[in-house]
Amino acid sequence: MRKRKLIILYLTITLILGVQLTTAAATKPLAGKKFVVDAGHGGWDPGAVGVNGLTEKQINLRVAQSLRNCLIEYGGATVVMTRVDDRYISLQSRVAKANTSKAERFISIHHNGSVNPAHNGTSVYSATHARPQSRDLRDKVQKNLLKMTKLRDLGANSANFYVLRHTTMPAILTEASFITNPQEEKKLRNPEYLWREAYYIYRGIVEHMGD
Numbered sequence: 001m002r003k004r005k006l007i008i009l010y011l012t013i014t015l016i017l018g019v020q021l022t023t024a025a026a027t028k029p030l031a032g033k034k035f036v037v038d039a040g041h042g043g044w045d046p047g048a049v050g051v052n053g054l055t056e057k058q059i060n061l062r063v064a065q066s067l068r069n070c071l072i073e074y075g076g077a078t079v080v081m082t083r084v085d086d087r088y089i090s091l092q093s094r095v096a097k098a099n100t101s102k103a104e105r106f107i108s109i110h111h112n113g114s115v116n117p118a119h120n121g122t123s124v125y126s127a128t129h130a131r132p133q134s135r136d137l138r139d140k141v142q143k144n145l146l147k148m149t150k151l152r153d154l155g156a157n158s159a160n161f162y163v164l165r166h167t168t169m170p171a172i173l174t175e176a177s178f179i180t181n182p183q184e185e186k187k188l189r190n191p192e193y194l195w196r197e198a199y200y201i202y203r204g205i206v207e208h209m210g211d
Ligand SMILES: [Zn+2]
Pocket: 040, 041, 047, 048, 056, 110, 111
């Protein structure tokens, strides 16, 4: 008798938890959507390098991994990464992987560089002649990133970067700040700062996909 009660109690708890988990999954804003997250550079290609030695490839990967976690955990989305460690992946391979993934959106993570160490600011790119969806995603990610970086608004721009031109889905490329600015380089060494950058990119994506 006691055993039966325990079984009923167990089943009830399982049922309640099950319903709650199902409800939680259904309310996630990006459930059923697939994204490609592209960490720029890697391997022998460091990208831009800070005066104190921080490399763009390192922080791009950190932000990309945090963005993947946000998209999966908060958004309920599926994510394809073009690289998950420090290795060189050609632009052609990145695009090929993205295009075969049949993902809804492509987000490439970069940080800017300049010969002028004083230069800093936030910008997001879509391809020249990009579809309205790319431009909308670009504008919303730019708006959200600016709230986080509080840097100069260098604008939501168009450029014919290879990964933007050859991907078949709406695509953007983020340049949240300049690694070549020494104050910014210091900030970019903080994993929490990089996580926040990813989170605000995520917020821009959610805002875009919700429309
Ligand atoms: Zn770059």
